[in-house]
Amino acid sequence: MFNNQEIKSDDIISLTNTLRWELGIDFHDKIIESIYADASKIAKQSIQIEDAKNSTILDQKIDNIITSKWFGFPIMFLLLAIVFWITVAGANIPSSWLAAILLDTIHPFLKNIASQIGMPWWLDGVLIDGAYMAFAWVVSVMLPPMAIFFPLFTLLEDLGYLPRVAFNMDSLFRKAGAHGKQALTMSMGFGCNAAGVVATRVIDSPRERLIAIITNNFSLCNGRWPTQILIATIFIGGLVPSHWAGLVSAGAVVSIAVLGIVFSLLVSWGLSKSILRGQASTFSLELPPYRPPRILQTLYTSLIDRTILVLWRAIAFTIPAGIIIWLVANIYIGELSLAEYFIDWANPFAFYFGLNGVILLAYIIAIPANEIVIPTILMLTVINSGLTGIGEGAGVMFELDSVADTKRILTAGGWTLLTAINLMLFSLLHNPCSTTLYTIYKETKSIKWTAISALLPLTIGFIVCFFVTQLWLLFSS
């Protein structure tokens, strides 16, 4: 016991420092080397590799095809196209079922009950037309594509194919200062940006991960495809003879998506050269052996981990937004509703960007999900232009089955081809939805990066729309 007192812990620490100076700079490496040396000795005693040549021959053959110059990219595009096609084609049916149940059956049913129990009109409006409607909309539009897209993607991941895609694409992404795995988080973003942001966890280098998170929003997500398709069909498809219309409008939508990829790469490059220049960066990409995927397990986990997680967050944000949407359309100050006040106030400013007050208001109040932007725009346009006989009343979002009717509403709201093009651009280049923003905050734990992720695309969006509009006006006058 007495002996203990002789040695002070501070002495031990200062001895440590002296020893460390004597050891020099590379002793850490030496430790690891000695451990590996022992590991190798033990491994030699206990591992036998029979016929090393034969061992990975199948994997090698598959790899040689998948990463070859000629087959690599066609295979990749083909597989991704199949995944998207299955998603789009497959989601339609359950989506219309859900819409039929949630929007067309339960909504009137709830309204009915509300009127029977004598609920005051404003409470009925806030709860059923606002909150419930937004919830129903998000579930019916968001759930089916995600429930199809994520399992398919996860299957490719489990199989071991996705790391090979990253391997092939790295060359391109390296030039943009990013990581090859960003190709995957980007593709995931085409399904849902929030899920794409979560998926950036596989990028193990801090700088490249931040780049992938901030630029994920440039992937045109599931919630924005319908907007693009609708507007392109009405305004761009309408420019050409009807037998070309489908092709031309599809081309317009695809160009927007490609423009998104171009922006994603450009912004990645810019970020890696400016604000993220100093962040640490490493690269290593393990190509795991191909494994037969476990279908049921995959279905279950991708549903729980990705679909439900994202859907839950989206619902949590949409319900309050639904209430706000209803309120701005129904709270009146004097003659005009809050919505009309804002629209009138914002119009002169919005026109410089080729947009209008309705669009700006819709993007502000429909921030929880891009899915509800178009219904909100339609509802606001109807209120603002004083159309009657269309829609479900103030504050109730709606969509029309007929494209021609939708066109009528929008033209009555003063929309032109220029407005349509700018809406398509702005739909690609604006702040991420609040679900994604919340996810970004969760992943980065930083308000700074969340703010940058929101403001950067928004600024780019306004700049692009401004120049497109002004140049258009310059050349058309």
Added chain:
Amino acid sequence: MVLLLRPITALLIGTIFLMLLAWLLWPRKGLISFWSKRSQNMKRKLQEDALKFIFDCEYKHKSCGLHSISGNMNLSTNKAAKIITQLQSIGLIVMKEDEIRLTDAGRSDALKIIRIHRLWEKYLADETAIGNVEWHHGADSKEHLMSLKEVDILAANMGNPVFDPHGDPIPTNKGELPTYQVQSSLSSLKEGDIARITHIEDEPSIIYAQLVALDLYPGMEVYIMDVTDEKIQFAANGKECILNVLFASNITVEKLSKIEPTQKKYQTLSSLNVGDKAQVIGISPKCRGQERIRLMDLGIVPGTEISAVLKSAFGDPTAYKIMGATIAIRKKQADNIYIKSRQNRNEQTARLRELSSVS
């Protein structure tokens, strides 16, 4: 839609606005970063720099006078004298005859600044992607801004490093430093000597930039090939360099008692063809921080067998088989990994045949 401004005017305003924005925000050259650089307290900075210099003289048992300060800090003698009077009046230094000495307070202040400076350099080198020419400058502006507490946390997170990236010891938070040992510089070596670089002086920055351009780092093994009065020719980790003697004197080395260099010519992993095998000799000291840890975690340590198995569609990255796993790394990283290639069995037998046919 009625717009007040005509498109051409709007376009003009828009463009000017964008240019203004760029001018404000441009990284490192924009107005905002310019202001933030300007706002540092110039007077305090000069004092602290002088203090650091005086400490360095004392540490290296060199005498330190007014002229060496003004010369080293690039100041006029008048200005240097003013700073010295200031330092004297706050009791950080005393003059003994013609020599400047630090008081205890001055020494502890100097140690504090040096600790922050070197730790910050270490941080920039290991935890960020900032290039080595900027380390010194970055640390120079940081050393006047950080508190000791902040720097202790920084040190703890980095595993309390004891050397900065140039090979200088970092003072502990109690102000301990190892006693200075006179070490030989590269310029003092003879032909055929083998040594390891222990330190590269980062001032003046012009010389340092030159040494960085040659890819010289502490930890490298040098083999002296030829020495003349003006120039010294040597191989550093297998790469041949020629340096002016003045420049070479900024590199400190530790002589190794080897007769043969570990490797005459270092081959890098990036030169390995697909299908070929090799053995890892080491990772260049140029590769540091997380990057180095990652590579070592993957099993890239001396003695490991490695073979190139697959090139990606564009040719970079390349996948290597390391300890049973297939791992892709980029060419730039593979450039920093040294290997000893193993001759293919075919080549070997071919050579044997050649030999037998000769005899």
Added chain:
Amino acid sequence: MSKQRGCENCQAYRKEQLIRLGIEIDQYDYVIALAGNPNTGKSTVFNNLTGLRQHTGNWPGKTVTRAEGGYSYAGKQYKLVDLPGTYSLLSTSKEEEVARDFILFGQPDVTVIVADATRLERNLNLVLQILEITDKAVLCLNLMDEAERNHIKINDRALSKALGIPVVTAVARQKKGMDVLINTIENVATGKYVCKPHRIKSFSPKLDHAVALLVEKLSRKFKNIPNLNWVALRLLEGDQHIIEAVRTEELGQLSENLKSV
């Protein structure tokens, strides 16, 4: 549990006694740490034992957060802590710090190291590092089916002898070998199996000397600590937690705890 696979007749097969407790575990008899390289199927083993369903994928580093769960076997409650997957325990990254500190300060009763049988040599790096810290460990050689497919034969007995800890072969994806693993964990936790872990004998002469000097000083201050070599190494690496533990003499507390167990 309707599908019974593997060794149904052997002694170790007492799977009926396994009750998966999910996350509902408040009282436990033993703490089991689960460590391993990324992408070795660590999460799958965790899910098998606890009945939880953490997402797993064919990517390195899927598990980001530390997960806890539990199971009950042969009347004892086990708390299972899934540590982040790491390649090593020697660097300053957050994940490694969590894993390293839990194994040293958390003092798990058993540390189960899940290793990929197809990359055993690389995995051994981590195994040897863990064995420097703790005495009680079990090596679970996962992905044996893949190893077999790749014609890799592993002599698990020789391996067990070289490492001084029990080695269990498994195919976690098919739930093979889990019964033996559970049984082995019990044996090590209760002391029926006494580990004699492999320790690194020598680094470089200079480093050995430094470690010896520190160990001598430490051993006079802190008695009954089994892994002073590791403590010395960590001091030399500048590990803040260890430095604090030495400074505040918390390290001594650690040995007190060990004695009482």
